[in-house]
Amino acid sequence: MMELADVAWPPEPIRTARLVLREPETRDRAVFVELLASPRVHTYLGGPGDRGELEQRLPEVPERWRGSFVAELDGTMIGHILLRRVPEHGRPAAAGKADLGYLFLPRVWGSGYAAEACAAALDWFESVRPGEPVVLTTQSANTASMRLAAKLGFTEVERFVAWDAEQWLGMRAPAAGRGHVRTVSA
Template identity: 75%
Template sequence: MTRMADLQAVAWPPAPIRTERLVLREPETRDRDAFIELLASPEVNSYLGGPRLPGELEREMPVVPEQWPGSFVVELDGAMIGQILLRRATAHHRPAAIGKVDLGYLFLPRAWGFGYAAEACAAALDWLGGVLPGEPVVLTTQTANVGSMRLAARLGFTEVERFHAWDAEQWLGLRSPVTPSA
């Protein structure tokens, strides 16, 4: 199988991905305030190095934020509640992750506890399996982030290793490609 350097070669943006409750789509101008709220939230960023200052985000964020292949807005009832990120892990702390697609996700605290992250991540992984069949995916989270650890297990990630980085113990999981049955 030939590996692409990144997701740039995939036709982007895809048609919106619809699940039972959510829509995954490319970011739009109307999402800017929600992105600022997401990146400035102490709760969202407690395991990611801390929040950024809202004023700094206001000055630096483009009119259409995070608009690049692999960045999905997660929308519920017409409003952004989170973001799914799929990007090639080219510079990772762990050799086991380098070259694989890395799954990341951020959700606003008001969207926590309803299964939206699991639903959105599963849809993004299904999409990825359609455009890059046989692609393994990695996920890194702090072991202290119990919710993220549970989500990784639900999505089929298995532990590859634990390591120390960013002043905390990290967990690296791998989701092997799903092979079609004969």
């Protein structure tokens, strides 16, 4: 997904004040199914997947590729962070750039875990791809995601309509061009 062939993968687990970001493992499969089948998680993502189909379709270790991190709290997966390259045929303002995506279990919403995990993943990305901007797309109706994007330093590039809803595309400048969020790495 991401051109990180020259980057050691998986990286050492990334530790923040409360979380560990690590490579997905077999033990995370049930939480991936829960995330992907959740109507609440997928309110702004086109709707949930069918739990039965997900159970059959997902590999033993889902989402295992470069740029894919499990967010773990007290030894248990609570979310997923994904940094992937936007295809060259994507939105012109985002094409070829790194894209930040994230999903967290509803029971942990409002606790700041998504901000903490995303900031740590962005810091990691900055360390392996210094100077590269990152984009994030969300529905403009998703106020929580819009707040998180602002907190992480994303600024609006454009709005457009896709999937019958207004989408917001933001970009985060490299660390040299903005205030830097510090995380603690292992």
